[in-house]
Amino acid sequence: MSELTMQDAKSIIEDQIETLKKRNKEPEWVTELRYKGLKAFLEAPHSDPILNDPLDFIVQDEQIPEIHNLNELPEDMKKLLDSLGIAEVEKKYVAGIAVQSDTSMVLNDFMKAWREKGLVMVSMEDAVREFPAVKEKFMKMFNPYESKLAAYHTAVWNGGVFLHVKSGLKVPVPMHLFFIIQNSAMAQAPHIIIDAEPGSYIHLIEGCTSPVLVRHSLHLDMTEAYIGNGAKVMLSVLQNWPEYVHTRPMTRAIVGKKAEFINTTVGLGTGRSNIANPRYFVDANGYAEMNGILLGNKDFYVDIGGEIELVGEGARGINTSKSVLMDESKVITRGLIKAKAPKTKGHISCDALILNSKAKMETYPGLISEVDDAELSHEAAIGKIREEELFYLMSRGLKEEEATQLIVKGFVDPLLKDIPAEFVIEIRKIIEMSLGGM
Amino acid sequence: MNKLLRLENLKVFVENREILSGVNLEVNSGEFHVLMGQNGSGKSTLALTIMGHPGYRVEGVMEYKGEDLKSLFVDERARRGIFLAFQHPAEIEGVRIIDYARLVLEKVRSVPREKSYDMVVEKGREVNLNEEELKRYINVGFSGGERKRIELLLALLLEPDLVILDEPDSGVDVDSLSLISKKLHEMQRSGKSVLLITHYGRILQHVEPSEVKVHVMRKGKIVLSGHRDLVRKIEEQGFDSLFKECGCDE
Numbered sequence: 122m123s124e125l126t127m128q129d130a131k132s133i134i135e136d137q138i139e140t141l142k143k144r145n146k147e148p149e150w151v152t153e154l155r156y157k158g159l160k161a162f163l164e165a166p167h168s169d170p171i172l173n174d175p176l177d178f179i180v181q182d183e184q185i186p187e188i189h190n191l192n193e194l195p196e197d198m199k200k201l202l203d204s205l206g207i208a209e210v211e212k213k214y215v216a217g218i219a220v221q222s223d224t225s226m227v228l229n230d231f232m233k234a235w236r237e238k239g240l241v242m243v244s245m246e247d248a249v250r251e252f253p254a255v256k257e258k259f260m261k262m263f264n265p266y267e268s269k270l271a272a273y274h275t276a277v278w279n280g281g282v283f284l285h286v287k288s289g290l291k292v293p294v295p296m297h298l299f300f301i302i303q304n305s306a307m308a309q310a311p312h313i314i315i316d317a318e319p320g321s322y323i324h325l326i327e328g329c330t331s332p333v334l335v336r337h338s339l340h341l342d343m344t345e346a347y348i349g350n351g352a353k354v355m356l357s358v359l360q361n362w363p364e365y366v367h368t369r370p371m372t373r374a375i376v377g378k379k380a381e382f383i384n385t386t387v388g389l390g391t392g393r394s395n396i397a398n399p400r401y402f403v404d405a406n407g408y409a410e411m412n413g414i415l416l417g418n419k420d421f422y423v424d425i426g427g428e429i430e431l432v433g434e435g436a437r438g439i440n441t442s443k444s445v446l447m448d449e450s451k452v453i454t455r456g457l458i459k460a461k462a463p464k465t466k467g468h469i470s471c472d473a474l475i476l477n478s479k480a481k482m483e484t485y486p487g488l489i490s491e492v493d494d495a496e497l498s499h500e501a502a503i504g505k506i507r508e509e510e511l512f513y514l515m516s517r518g519l520k521e522e523e524a525t526q527l528i529v530k531g532f533v534d535p536l537l538k539d540i541p542a543e544f545v546i547e548i549r550k551i552i553e554m555s556l557g558g559m
Numbered sequence: 560m561n562k563l564l565r566l567e568n569l570k571v572f573v574e575n576r577e578i579l580s581g582v583n584l585e586v587n588s589g590e591f592h593v594l595m596g597q598n599g600s601g602k603s604t605l606a607l608t609i610m611g612h613p614g615y616r617v618e619g620v621m622e623y624k625g626e627d628l629k630s631l632f633v634d635e636r637a638r639r640g641i642f643l644a645f646q647h648p649a650e651i652e653g654v655r656i657i658d659y660a661r662l663v664l665e666k667v668r669s670v671p672r673e674k675s676y677d678m679v680v681e682k683g684r685e686v687n688l689n690e691e692e693l694k695r696y697i698n699v700g701f702s703g704g705e706r707k708r709i710e711l712l713l714a715l716l717l718e719p720d721l722v723i724l725d726e727p728d729s730g731v732d733v734d735s736l737s738l739i740s741k742k743l744h745e746m747q748r749s750g751k752s753v754l755l756i757t758h759y760g761r762i763l764q765h766v767e768p769s770e771v772k773v774h775v776m777r778k779g780k781i782v783l784s785g786h787r788d789l790v791r792k793i794e795e796q797g798f799d800s801l802f803k804e805c806g807c808d809e
Contacts, residue, residue, distance in 0.1 A: 512612065512613065512633060513649035513651070514659065516611075516633050516637055518634050518666065518717070519667070521634070523662065524634075527651075530653070531654035533653070
């Protein structure tokens with residue numbers, strides 16, 4: 122239990138709000154919203170199976186030096202980016218990279234060139250100052266009274282990006298955004314807005330990691346995605362957190378008519394605990410995919426919900442998860458699809474491979490139809506590696522460990538179709554490493 | 560002639576039920592053996608036993624190159640040169656044929672990674688599997704004939720000393736059958752030992768007839784051995800009448 126009282130927390134958060142206000146030279150509406158978040162924090166309910174006391178994460182933050190380009194990054198962080206294959210990716214595609222280290226943000230030249238064509242990717246701190254449109258989008262899909270953590274985010278959000286794609290603009294290369302926690306004392310609470318205007322296309326890759334073993338850090342990101350009619354947005358999230366990080370990603374998306382939203386989360390190290398409950402609203406003939414690959418190890422706890430509401434005629438939604446459970450990890454998936462309009466289609470599929478008898482998997486698929494001509498279905502398969510497959514692969518001379526790695530990599534492979542090859546190689550390496558110690 | 564495989568009074572139990580009841584068989588290097596018999600006579604069990612199926616309890620002598628096979632795991636047997644082309648190979652979702660083949664080449668035959676890709680593609684061509692097909696998942700959505708050719712591809716890549724083929728001709732079209740038969744002949748010529756399980760003599764169309772040894776299984780035992788003409792006899796008169804004739808129907 123935290124030694125802080127609610128009153129202590131209130132004054133710490135007030136200090137943080139004032140610091141952020143001054144540091145960012147925020148417009149008034151932002152600060153007002155922060156205070157609204159603080160008020161909600163005191164009143165909103167808190168229910169989290171792992172974080173009993175939200176006050177544990179209310180801590181004084183420290184000043185982080187601003188970093189303006191990739192060369193100014195500390196040496197160990199550059200190494201980290203290299204090890205994640207990011208330097209390679211950049212070399213190959215000359216793609217846009219924004220690196221966020223705690224709250225500072227680093228952008229490269231590619232971004233500057235695309236700015237003129239109508240692609241905006243700026244830090245949220247700059248965005249609230251420079252783009253009036255942000256006010257119409259910011260915190261519109263969330264209510265700070267939903268929970269103490271949502272309220273805390275509202276009060277002290279720092280970092281994150283505003284991504285805006287002009288109508289009809291198609292960005293041919295994936296954009297990369299990396300969150301790196303360095304300062305263990307802080308709750309990292311980036312706020313991300315994706316605003317894809319009608320007919321546009323973009324693929325955003327978010328990478329999350331932490332180079333140091335931070336103590337009890339909390340990652341509290343919030344994403345609001347507005348996907349205009351006929352637009353396509355792909356959002357691939359790669360998580361590789363060390364043991365002590367708790368992550369509570371919050372995501373909401375509005376998918377327009379005939380628009381597509383493909384969201385794939387690859388949780389290779391999901392942190393000590395990861396609880397998420399994204400919600401998408403899909404308009405007529407729109408399509409949303411919510412895909413999750415989860416690698417559970419140690420005593421990690423992952424609880425991934427996922428709600429797709431099919432609100433327009435002919436909307437479709439797919440919720441797929443594939444979990445690999447090792448050690449004493451526990452994964453819970455709760456996909457929910459609500460059909461609220463005619464001729465909608467939804468499918469939930471949950472597969473899990475359990476590699477240790479102490480690991481646990483639970484799945485709770487939910488299908489709700491408010492109309493009589495929706496097609497909703499679900500399937501789930503939880504099991505061990507089939508002996509027949511292992512025997513077949515080993516019968517050509519592979520050792521049990523090699524055959525197991527092949528099966529596990531194969532198990533997740535169908536969900537990696539949209540991830541760039543460089544990352545797929547990295548993901549496979551991490552899977553091999555986690556299975557190596559079996 | 561080098562003794563490769565020696566089975567003596569081999570008994571196999573699956574969940575305490577006796578499936579093989581004393582098989583005797585010797586395969587020397589370079590020999591071509593054909594194993595026939597009615598369904599359920601124990602042919603596939605014998606093949607899986609030699610390969611090292613983990614679910615079987617084995618008694619009796621089972622030696623390969625003078626070494627006791629019983630104490631070796633399936634992968635160790637494979638590394639010593641035993642290969643089984645399965646009758647029903649497993650479907651493995653997500654694992655591409657080419658990735659599997661390359662990993663096997665790398666780990667088992669120490670082929671450098673930069674060479675393995677071309678090797679697999681080249682051998683693939685020999686068994687009518689193109690690059691696109693090789694990038695598909697193992698046996699997922701493949702026809703019977705394609706599956707048998709995938710098994711054959713792995714046999715060609717691994718160059719084992721003892722190749723066991725469990726009904727490589729069942730569910731296969733005429734063209735695939737001819738191709739498989741030709742490949743069997745190539746194996747025979749290159750000095751490999753072959754143990755072929757089949758119901759039909761047709762697969763032997765390209766194989767040197769004089770060098771074929773034929774065995775017939777019944778109720779978990781080899782009850783009759785002979786030469787190529789035995790295959791014709793089985794095809795003409797069937798097993799039941801053959802067993803009556805030789806008095807081995809008891």
